[in-house]
Amino acid sequence: MAIGHPVNMSYEAEVLKALDGIGARPGDIVRMEGGRKGAEGVLMPRHEFTSKDIIVVKLKNGYNIGLRLERDSKLVLMKKGIGLPERSVPKVGMSKELPAVKLIGTGGTIASYVDYKTGAVHPALKADELVASAPELADICNIDSEVLYSILSEDMTVEYWQNIAEHAFEALKGGAAGVVIAHGTDTMAFTAAAVSFMLPGLNAPVVLTGSQRSSDRPSSDARANLLSAARLAAYGDLGEVAILMHSGSSDDSAIVHRGTRARKMHSTRRDAFRTMGGEPIGTVGEDGISLTGEHRGRGTTCPELKKDMDDAVGLVYAYPGMHEKVLGASMDGMRGIVIAGTGLGHLPSKLLPSIEKFINGGGHAVMTTQCLGGAVNLSVYSNGRALARAGVIEGTDMLPEVAWVKLMWVLGQKVSGEKVGGLMASNLAGEMSERRVLD
């Protein structure tokens, strides 16, 4: 991910010593003298993979080149850099007549800036910067933006989800027509599921969106996604948490996925997200919003905020010959475990005693299928029946990671032990379905 690049851009030992010797810092103009290899230019920070005796300078023609610091090369500091001026963010004026939309920034590549001098990419840290990345937002709605975090989505935790849900809740309570959450795509589906469970009785759209090409590139999908998400939040007849991303490779149409049904199914494509086990909610294109799939419309009553979660829940992926230690470590000290089982919901038979022990000790185990399509059924094969007898809860057709988020939420609601199974088997936020049809 582009944001990761500028972290370590300082030079190593030998080169650093030489640079320190003349008091040069990245951004200063330096000259290397020594035969035909001489060059004058702006000293650049190094790339993580720059070789250790190389100095990178930006020539007048804009090109960076790497030059080896040799014993006889002479380094001269020509001019101290002028330093980076304060970044000026154009203020985007909002119209009070348009529907109010809350825009929550959490990080990821949807709003980032490139330092043309160094190529370093910085995330948007201020609310204004978020809006400035797509000034056309002001034509769609009256945006109130707030940057909660600037983190990579793989670093999200339960507390972050809770904070996001709370801000969405407050915004809706305050009369916002909808909420847009700018989020890194890696774990966007996890956050969407968490917020879905935390806001029961949701009355308006809460739309998560992001970008697969960071916004420091002219071809970024960030702008199109942000604008479509704002449109959906302001005008969509939707009372659910949704994920909005490109529906194909083109910039002109976005697709709306249910927050508890979406999955990132490609590491790089713009249309990476898919609705699993059902139809997407709809599309947002140049010709407007079209919600043709089954969905909950807007409501008049306020949602509840039930944000408590118990994060002592593990998630494991079953595989042939799975070692007892792997499963054991995932359950040790935990109150719940979700297994992405093989096929109808199976684990190697030898692991049954460990599961029994965990459940007997008060733990909750939920079985899902790593097939990602279709439901779990623990009645068909003996291995499954043994798991059911041991008290493993059938996760029906919930996605493994959604079942994991849900179990944390159910346990967070402090219900009695025997009610956990019932809640896990109930459809709370569109995360499961009773019938599966041919398509």
Added chain:
Amino acid sequence: MNGPRIGLEIHQQLAAGKLFCRCPSELHERVRGEFVRHLSPTLSELGDVDKAARLESEKGMSFRYQDTESSCLVEADEEPPHRPDEDAIDLALTVALMLGAEPVDEIEFMRKIVLDGSNTTGFQRTALIARGGEILVGGERVRISAVCLEEDAARRVESGGCGATFRLDRLGIPLVEVATEPDIGAPDMARDAALAIGRLLRDTGKARRGIGSVREDINISVPGGARVEIKGVQELGMISSYISGEIGRQERLIGIARVLAERVASAPSGEAADITHLLKGTGSKMVSGAIAKGGKALAIRLPGFAGALGIQKDGGKGLGTELAQRARTVGVKGLMHSDELPGYGITDDEKSAIEKELRCGPTDAFLFLVADGEKGKAAIARVTERAAEALKGVPEETRDPAPDGGSTYSRPLPGGARMYPETDVPPILVTEERLKRLRENLPKSAAVRKKELKERYPGIDEQRISIAVDEREDGLIGEILERICACGAPDPKTASVVFSAVLYTPESKALSKEELTSIFTGLAEGSFSKEAVPAVIAHYAANPGATLASALGAIGAGSVSSGEMEKIISEVVAENKDLISARGEGALAPLMGEVMKRLRGRADGKLVSEALKREMKKLV
């Protein structure tokens, strides 16, 4: 230096895999699918967006891209770039070494912002490989400033009002760019320098051939002028005329600026005036038509510009054309100015009315255009900007070459601000071992290769080998010569004829040893003449599995009887008595052509020529 300063950038496609993915560098006509994208300028840390980049994106374009068999997720900007193609890096370094340039120690790929849609990413990946070096052009030294390796842009297949369609097959083909210092002083020398660099690039044996495989950018400035880049010249033969044209243009603009300075001309200021009411009943169909469609006529006064807009003393175009080309960038197709009025259906009275409305003095000029509201205002803003530049002389800009040898405005000259590091591509250390290996295997020059081929295949006509080396790949030449020799050519002359014919037949590589042997046997047995060889080879190439008999049947060849030959010759001579009596021996060549045409290559040219000469003598 007192003359013009000219620099060249030669871009040559390399016959290697694509630079940042493992797709083949091949063009395709079959389109697998399409997608649509928009590009927007990115905000930089410094808050400034490159001027050229901003202008491009202001056009609000949407771009359609066509996916082909030689494009993958990388070209579609749906996957990060892979490691650069090693062959392409070797080739760029090789070119650098051949030019005597100094390679960098570590190659750093950059992103050069390009928002015209030709790159799906919105930038072109490019790296500086080496600096310095030189090439001799007619005994004069032209210094090389840089050798770069970059990815080619997507192929523009269609341009429309607010968008364009590009095909992804060409995107990512490696290009080596050789840039010279502005050491060239004359148009012809620029052409010769381009030829010399092109020859050196072809000496690598890995230069792609065909339309668009070589493109030149020409940088020109005259003393007192400014750097202007004519971008994407594909025809080498046109270089001189583009340069002469640009020198003339810059000198004219400098002259105009001098006159304007004397008149204390100032840039047009204030808003444009709406003069639609003055042109209500105009006889100009163009103007009345545009007004009828709801357009507004907007006019501005150009203080002190009288005479600067129309044709100048040297017969060249004045500022009017420059202003019109700026208006065109926002989609306004034309404008009218006072230097060309009355005319184009605008009467003297209408001209006076406009002058009165705008309060024009005797040295003032005016212009107007007809367009709908926003577009018209945008065009006036561009035109005003250009008029202000005219006071200073020549503005720096990028221009597109026109087929007539002239050029048209394209966009401002891009600045260094549009380059930033491509962090997705790790830097590449240029090792001593790599340079040593490349130095030891530097390609031989064309002259050396010609000499070697001549020594190796003494039977083949020297002239033919020479031309072949200039025009075709070495590998192909060697392969054909090897096979011809292996098939036992009956005599050197026949071998030479067959060599050329095979070399210039498309898909000639497909010709098998058996097919070649059949040609030689057929010639030796006299079943057809040497003149029919190209047709036979073309038939073989197009019809796999064809036999000599079927080939001869299909092309209607096969030796003609001497009786039939004599008959045709006497017919032709009889029909052309006048020509023969007028030109005597000189009529041989045209008559020879006519006879051979009627014989359709079925007879030996030498025999025909002798028989024809005899027949003509009878007449004289």
